[in-house]
Amino acid sequence: MRLLLTTLNAKYIHSNLALRYLYESGRRAGLSADQLYVKEFTINNEAGYVYGEILRGQFDIVCFSCYIWNIRQICDLAADLKKTQPSLIILLGGPEVSYEADAFLQQNPWADGILRGEGETAFEKLCADLQSGLSVKGCLSGLPSLIWRDGDCIRDNEMGEVMEMAALPFPYENLPPAEDKVVYYEASRGCPYRCSYCLSSLEKTIRPLPLERTLSELSWFLDAGIRQVKFIDRTFNFDKQRAKSIWQYLIDHDNGTTNFHFEICAALLDDSCLKMIAGARKGLFQFEIGIQSCNAAALAAIDRVEDMARALKNIRSLVAMGNSHIHVDLIAGLPYEDYESFALSFDTVYELGADNLQLGFLKLLKGTKIREQAEEYGYLQRSYAPYQILASRWMSALDMDRLAEIEAVLELYHNKGGFSQTVQMMIAECFDGSAFGFYEKLAVFFYGQGFQHRSHKKEDLYRILLLFVEHTVSSDVIKERAGRLLMEDLEKTMNFDAVKKFYKKGWNLQWK
DSSP states (O other): OOOOEEESSTTTTTOOOHHHHHHHHHHHOOOOOOTTEEEETTTOOOHHHHHHHHHHOOSSEEEEOOOTTTTHHHHHHHHHHHHHHOOOOEEEESTSSSSSSHHHHHHOOOOOOESSSOOOHHHHHHHHHHHOOOOOOHHTTTTEEEEETTEEEEEEEEOOOOOGGGGSTTSSSSSSSOOOOOOHHHHHHHOOOOOOOGGGGEEEEEEOOOHHHHHHHHHHHHHHTTTTEEOTTTTTSSSSSHHHHHHHHHHTTTSSSOOEEEEOOOOOOHHHHHHHTTTTTTEEEEEEEEEEHHHHHHHHHHTTOOOOHHHHHHHHHHEEEOEEEEEHHHEEEOOOHHHHOOOOOOHHHHHTTSSSSEEOOOBBTTTTHHHHHTTTOOOOSSSSSTOOOOEEEESSSEEEEEEEHHHHHHHIIIISSHHHHHHHHHHHHHSTOOEEEEEEEEHHHHHHGGGGGGGGOHHHHHHHHHHHHHHHHHOHHHHHHHHHHHHHHHHSHHHSHHHHHHHHHHOOOOOO
8 A cells, every 4th residue: 555645835945734744643553654655746846747756656545735726736636647547546635625525526526535624633543444454445434524435425424523732743753854945833723813714713722732842842943953943823922921931942942043933913912022032033033923904894894803003013013123024914805995995004014114014815715704705795706726806895806906016016126125225215205105105106107117027137126116216206306316225225135246237237127
């Protein structure tokens, strides 16, 4: 029996934590490294390459980990594998197939079963049953949380019990992390909030790993000199004392190299937390903070209860410290948020000065409350994953498209860095302090000139910004200041040889 655990990651630097949990569970059940395999690909790999790599393995069972970013390609890949290997058992798991699973099996006859929800306990049982010599059909018929195909029938086994976190295997016991990839880790499952667009809202409890075990595993990462450990906990600081214990441990045992990423609720921070974080080495921590909107009606509609004033105040404090990378999120398309309201949210959040502002777009994920409210809110969404909305009662399709253009230039001129002095001056002097107004007009210029039709070297982005200044600003004084600040930004950002090359070519766009 040869069993493969596989997926298509969004990027090469990503790794799949779920596969590692399942692999360790299978090894616990007695499968050897010659029976159980893990292969990770990316959505950018050529389809024939992935197909061939799996086909040549001559596996008996292939298990795919499915998400919104890979489900369409996995469906095509799995269908091809089934055509050429009719006896191959194909099982699926992950958030994209755990909901509406019966309909998925009806629509995709190549799929033999879907393991819904958490899979570690059920997968360990599957491997143990296979080791005992039980037939595949016998294994599937008794597997908790499985919905599966039995001839022309679809059987729905009962959902299994939620596992105790202490029973969760350490995911890197037999599969050490690759040096060139982000290492994912979780110290808890569940979330205290019930945001209607989020799958984590469906889990009614928060289950932390025992603290002593968490610290021990973090020590393993520190000793290994891992470059970055990214916690996937939905709200890492749901328990203030627990979060402080972990942060203090990492500060006390800092190896000078490893960076730890946390998704936190800023409103839950207090002065003692902020004081502790202020004492961390620069680069030790980075924080991702979902604000989503500053519109009270929008937040109420998505069941997001938070002290917004406190959250914004604490984010300003984190930014002012200057020792941690701060990433904040907004979501376009929430209920009761129109274009003008979103502009106000954008300006409020941009003013915080975070290193990265992600302008995301609402997605109606399978299983979420807001997906069920689509008709109520007038949502039009893409019929395929990731089910991003196209319009709502408050946002027209053109409004959403305008925001997509703004998101594109925000990524180029803010999140990727290198233009801070120039952009800050332009916002203050030419747009009355409105960052949204600046990026909105920059997007109109960028797309109006056709610059979206090709990728750009960093140096050409400076030339484009100068063209924007020349087309937008009437004051010669502001133009001169913008040109000077742009050169200072360029010299701070690009290496010496690149700056020399830039000076030699001048401001003209070389490819026009």
